[in-house]
Amino acid sequence: MENIRQPKDIAQVLLSVLFLAIMIVACLWIVQPFILGFAWAGTVVIATWPVLLLLQKLLWGRRSLAVLVMTLLLVLLFVIPIALLVNSIVDGSGPLIHAMSAGDMTLPELAWLNSIPLIGSKLYAAWHNLLDMGGTAIMAKIRPYIGTTTTWFVGQAAHIGRFMVHCALMLLFSALLFWRGEQVALGVRHFASRLAAKRGDAAVVLAAQAIRAVALGVVVTALVQAVLGGVGLAISGVPYATLLSVLMILSCLVQLGPLPVLIPSIIWLYWTGDNTWGTVLLVWSCVVGTLDNVIRPMLIRMGADLPLILILSGVIGGLIAFGMIGLFIGPVLLAVSWRLFSAWVNEAPLPDDTSDSVLEALAEPTEPRK
Structure with a gap:
């Protein structure tokens, strides 16, 4: 017996998609204040x-x-x-x-x-x-x-x-x-698996590794350097130590380090004649300024290996796009996208042939089909 395919109701399909789109937009509109x-x-x-x-x-x-x-x-x-x-x-x-x-x-x-x-x-x-x-x-x-x-x-x-x-x-x-962290993580992995099976589940794990790498390698390093630098400013008697410490956090997050704030403070101490505390802050700044070379690589390896330019772009772009919260969210978004993109590209093997052989293969005439 021959099965006759029923024609699809185009109006029903379009209205269903429109209804789903309206529901998604409405939900996003409601939760928009809480997304960041x-x-x-x-x-x-x-x-x-x-x-x-x-x-x-x-x-x-x-x-x-x-x-x-x-x-x-x-x-x-x-x-x-x-x-x-x-x-x-x-x-x-x-x-x-x-x-x-x-x-x-x-x-x-x-x-x-x-x-x-x-x-x-x-x-x-x-x-x-x-x-x-x-x-x-x-x-x-x-x-x-x-x-x-x-x-x-x-x-x-x-x-x-x-x-x-x-x-x-x-x-x-x-x-x-x-x-409820375990239940939320299981729900996210279930949703990802529903979208892309095992690849979706692997994407969630890679995203978590990228988030941990940014948080440990960038934010923690910046906080450690800023806190230690702020302690040095407060002990040496530099005014507005709290404000300068916050500026050091921003400077460390954009990968400039604490020295743009500490060096002017050292100059100010010497200028005012406080040579003792100026020397103390100078030695302390040398320690704090080189601390990221030890802490950051160790912490980033605990999460995932990410390019420095990616983190820098995420910090600056996130600050422009989302404000102060973008300092934390910007590099995370780029890091997650980079890890997922890198995993997708690496699923294909590297090309073995040279560029000349590839061009020759394209130039060869193909036999007509019989």
Whole structure:
């Protein structure tokens, strides 16, 4: 008996696809405020999962106690430094804001210009000639831009506020993922297997290795260097040590190291005549500045071997695309994509023939089919 294929209902297919697309877009729209926080939490949990298991083993096998300790550690690592940074910025900008609002700003004397060798006296004389010719006029030209500058700072404060919200969401999601990590991982692997069978499951494992490599090799190294550098700044008496430590974290994340912040601090100590602490900070900076050459390769090998240019591009691009959270998410996304792409390419063997032989094979006429 001959089976007659029923024609497909094109309208039904199109409406089904449209309905699924609307449902996916609606779900993404609803969870969009939580995506960055959840991605950040997933990165943190994957990178610190072995630490959680170790704590659980030490705390008599109690997962609840281990989750509590890990959450407190995340608060110490993220919330408290950010709070100290914001407090330092507010305290340091208080007198400047008061002077702007009062309208009695006067240009500084800059007497320290005289201490610059060779050209210091000339710079000091030129500056005071400028003041004598129209210091008030200069301030009159600058004041219209004060409002624009204030608006810019308000916008940056909004970015900091969003960062704090994402940080709070990261802590919440991290606690939940720590509590049910095995079930979430099994669900993700099940979904990947449903999409691409064993290849999908292998892709999830490779992604986890890439995330751990970035977190260990980049973020942990940056935090260690910044904390040690900040300790050196605080002990040597450099002002605004908290703010400079945060700048060192950013500098280390973009692979510049802590020296762009430490070297000016050393110069400032010598300039102010504090040669003892300047020498101490100089020696300490040599140790901290070379620490990444030891820590980073060791930690990256624990996760996956990733190109340095990939990490650098991820940090800078993530910062531009997502803000401060992009410092952590950007390199992770690129690292995961690179590992998956590399695994897919390596499924095919390397070409054995030379380029000339390949061109000759293409140039050979093919026999017509009979």
